[in-house]
Amino acid sequence: MEFKHTSVLLHETIDNLKVHDGGLYVDATFGGGGHARYLLSQLKEGTLVGFDQDEYAIKTAQGNFADFLQADSQPRLELVHNNFSHLTEELEKLGHGLIDGIYYDLGVSSPQLDQAERGFSYRFDARLDMRMDQSQDFDAYQLVNQYSQKQLADVLYRYGDEKFSRQIARKIVEKRQIKPIETTFELVDIIKEAIPAAVRRTGGHPAKKSFQAIRVEVNHELDVLQASLEEAIKLLAPGGRISVITFQSLEDKIVKKTFKKYSEVEIPRGMPVVPEGMKPALKLVTRKPITASAEELEHNNRSHSAKLRVAEKL
Ligand SMILES: C[S@@+](CC[C@H](N)C(=O)[O-])C[C@H]1O[C@@H](n2cnc3c(N)ncnc32)[C@H](O)[C@@H]1O
CATH class of the missing domain: 1.10.150.170 (Putative methyltransferase TM0872, insert domain)
Structure with a gap:
């Protein structure tokens, strides 16, 4: 099955994760797997777990990524058909502990918009639907x-x-x-x-x-985002990184606020050293969001509103 989707901020998102061999990574929004394929190309061994709540995305990936899904494949891909609000529980089911990196590429994929029957688009006549997860x-x-x-x-x-x-x-x-x-x-x-x-x-x-x-x-898109980001931050191993691409200001505000919450501490007055339990969990890698280059803006319309923020677990 074909999945036509041009990934946004592809290199910026993955390169900033500082992928290393043997690591465990999570793609929270697998879609057509454009980011995933680039990440897998950088791993000789290790595992990527790909989440998507859309059955079409998972089914297409089962065909298009079949080689990586074999039990003995290196690197290996594991697919999870679920909402990224269930990160901890799904990773536990797969027997995984702390992760070395995670990325989110939020919003809709091109097939969701382009398949008329999904009812996402004002350009096609279809029953009103717009569910990313068709079982909802x-x-x-x-x-x-x-x-x-x-x-x-x-x-x-x-x-x-x-x-x-x-x-x-x-x-x-x-x-x-x-x-x-x-x-x-x-x-x-x-x-x-x-x-x-x-x-x-x-x-x-x-x-x-x-x-x-x-x-x-x-799709309760904003309701699940903050809780999932907080889970992801807890799941990251020290030195592990999180990259998030957003496409609208409310999403970006949630990412910015969550990263701020975990990267700042209020030092109690008169305390010369921050006590161990009060040290921040995150360090910001990007103070200002990364946006698309002139070249990307020219050939990928979706990249115009994209903002990427990256942070590292301390
Ligand atoms: C922009 S696309 C990802 C494209 C992908 N990075 C690529 O390069 O092909 C977003 C995908 O995330 C999925 N998605 C959005 N919100 C989700 C959520 N809360 N849980 C799981 N999947 C979600 C959508 O179904 C869609 O397939």
């Missing part, structure tokens, strides 16, 4: 048809920074009283109707922000 019950159809007007407006405003969140929420509630809103194109038409015509003609696609917001809520 809650989907965009339920959100759009069951959330209260206030809940809808809050989601659109908080996760999409949508200026017309209240107007769109009101229009959704008005329309669904006539019949349930079933498809992406029905939702696009409702959003267009709710936004003033003059605004609609400026900027990007009128449904872009709302679709992003609904996707983030359906």
